[in-house]
């Protein structure tokens with residue numbers, strides 16, 4: 001037993017020993033192998049260092065060091081490329097003990113490869129610091145004014161792409177001048193290697209005047225494109241933009257002989273241009289009134305009467321027919337275009353009888369049904385002498401209720417009733433009145449517009465009551481539109497021109513656009529349909545336009561750019577440039593970007609772009625803000641710099657204008673500051689005479705200016721700005737203070753006075769200035785880039801042709817614009833900003849208060865309104881106007897009414913004379 005145990009134990013011990021031995025052997029072998037591998041690695045690495053000793057040396061000496069100049073993103077990428085091409089990279093063994101002479105150099109190269117970007121930034125910061133110090137005197141004396149720190153900093157940054165974001169009057173052109181001079185002076189480029197580009201001829205000529213003598217090429221994009229095409233040997237016959245516009249207008253005229261085209265076009269002018277919104281879309285009465293003011297619904301009949309009256313047709317009387325909603329405008333036009341004789345809001349036949357009973361209810365007093373329709377050849381005048389008028393007319397009431405009989409949510413509650421209950425009680429009262437006096441009443445409802453049954457129902461009811469309908473032909477309708485809505489027709493044609501310009505610049509297809517229309521406006525079916533209708537019209541014009549260009553063997557400006565891009569892409573044209581410098585970069589369009597990109601891709605060159613996205617106002621020539629906003633996504637690695645000191649204007653205009661433009665969240669944040677210790681005043685001047693020409697207001701402004709400036713006023717530059725050329729028509733010729741008027745200026749001849757009397761009535765000062773002055777007038781778009789001591793913006797009103805001009809901001813353009821430019825009225829807001837920033841010393845907003853633009857309301861509320869007591873209508877926040885004095889047992893009081901009565905707000909209030917606030921007292925005038 002004991003023996004066998006011993007044997008077993010011996011065996012176990014022997015086995016364990018063998019196991020332990022084996023483990024030990026294995027470990028020893030592995031250590032040996034590892035040592036061998038490390039040795040091998042070291043040998044390999046040493047061989048690598050030896051083999052590439054020259055390259056390592058060369059890289060250390062020639063590639064790694066930064067030259068004493070700006071190192072661009074491409075420069076460092078080139079260094080990486082050189083290193084990779086010259087030196088295969090191997091890992092340094094972890095426990096390598098430095099024994100080789102090349103080791104440290106190799107290590108430095110590896111470190112450079114992983115830290116190059118940080119090194120580049122450090123180098124550039126140091127270089128710019130050094131260079132601005134070195135060139136301090138140079139930049140101080142280069143131009144008439146010393147360049148400021150941000151301008152110099154922008155110039156010295158010399159990356160692949162540099163975008164300089166400027167403010168108005170911050171010296172964009174000055175910075176471009178500085179850049180060109182610096183490049184030439186430091187031999188970074190020869191004159192032939194620099195191309196200066198701008199968008200408008202005026203600005204390219206300005207650059208030529210300032211820099212042409214240095215031998216650099218200054219061009220517009222179009223002249224560059226022409227040059228490229230000419231170089232290829234096929235000079236094109238080009239039609240300029242004015243002719244393009246004329247051609248599109250002519251094509252439209254020709255197409256009006258086509259019945260389908262004409263029907264679609266007429267329908268768009270009548271119903272598509274200002275789509276009718278459902279009243280329930282508005283949250284407040286204020287919002288609703290603002291929409292009515294912007295849309296300015298005027299019936300065809302009203303417009304015709306106005307036009308004929310203003311043509312001095314003595315047989316005509318003026319009947320202003322401002323309908324109170326888009327739906328009523330639609331009904332009025334429907335009646336008119338079906339040959340139905342009607343009048344709008346005429347007093348009810350038995351109004352006197354009703355008034356005798358309804359003394360205190362204003363909804364029932366002076367009852368005016370919406371439409372009075374005359375039968376059997378009668379009209380508003382002849383019915384007065386008719387023996388039995390009720391047999392020859394019917395009334396039409398249009399009720400603003402939905403299918404459940406509810407009113408829009410912003411309607412007022414009344415007498416303890418909800419707005420719907422109150423409205424329905426009035427409807428019932430009207431039914432009773434017509435029954436009582438045996439007059440015929442037909443009705444239409446808001447919800448019929450949603451259901452699209454309005455026309456069908458109207459026709460049915462009118463025919464039932466013996467109204468003869470004689471619908472006008474499309475040709476007749478067009479002739480009426482030409483007379484009544486001529487500006488609308490022009491606006492649609494201009495919209496089509498803008499659309500075609502953007503369309504050609506974007507290289508999209510109509511199929512793509514239709515799809516985009518469905519996707520983008522999926523929330524609004526009516527808008528989709530309305531856009532499709534317009535796209536159909538545009539496509540007809542576009543096809544004809546392209547085929548006429550082909551027949552005439554001509555190309556337009558967009559083709560010019562597109563063709564030049566293709567030649568550049570095919571290397572038909574080889575560019576010699578090292579630098580592309582673009583001024584006014586905010587005006588860049590998709591096809592101009594593609595041309596720039598083709599040049600850059602063909603052979604490396606740097607892009608230096610200067611622009612101000614706050615002043616991008618050339619959307620109608622194809623400019624797209626996205627290219628500015630997302631510059632780096634389009635052009636690659638970019639350095640962004642800002643120049644924010646404005647040498648033109650100062651506070652408070654800087655604050656007011658910056659605040660205004662930054663309401664659009666898509667605009668770049670900038671902090672403008674004044675470059676001189678000055679003050680630029682902003683003045684709100686409200687017209688006193690309502691619809692009178694503004695001559696007197698202008699005289700008042702000049703008189704006030706005289707009190708401030710004295711005789712030096714004669715030397716001040718004064719500019720009148722308008723949104724449209726026709727804004728100057730608000731000024732009337734040949735009456736004081738205007739002696740002459742031209743499209744581009746007015747000539748003022750007046751005497752200004754400064755008279756002061758003491759307490760006894762003795763004159764202590766009597767200064768007079770006989771002012772004969774030419775005051776320039778121009779549109780905001782023309783004024784871009786210009787400046788004046790005093791600027792007066794004369795169109796600060798609401799409406800289709802107001803400012804913002806609602807007709808120019810059509811949603812259909814969103815199909816061709818990127819998301820960055822879809823802020824409501826964004827383009828008009830920028831144009832308003834451009835207007836404000838032309839002034840050096842004083843900026844005037846001149847407006848009629850009851851028609852003031854929403855832009856002006858916004859600025860006024862933010863900068864002035866808060867300092868004054870608000871005096872406005874409690875319902876729609878419109879201005880109150882004095883109506884009459886009232887004397888009753890409570891004493892003397894005054895009646896005020898809302899100035900938005902024209903748009904349907906009949907709010908009135910009575911204020912005791914003793915409680916009148918100073919501002920309301922002022923409103924009596």
Ligand SMILES: Nc1ncnc2c1ncn2[C@@H]1O[C@H](COP(=O)(O)OP(=O)(O)OP(=O)(O)O)[C@@H](O)[C@H]1O
Pocket residue numbers: 145146147148151166167168169170171172173174175612615647648675784785786
């Ligand atoms: N560093 C400076 N110091 C003083 N004045 C300067 C400086 N830079 C530019 N200016 C002046 O400011 C004015 C506006 O310059 P410039 O016309 O280049 O501005 P801009 O940015 O192109 O203007 P806008 O944006 O309105 O088109 C010019 O009179 C110019 O001489």
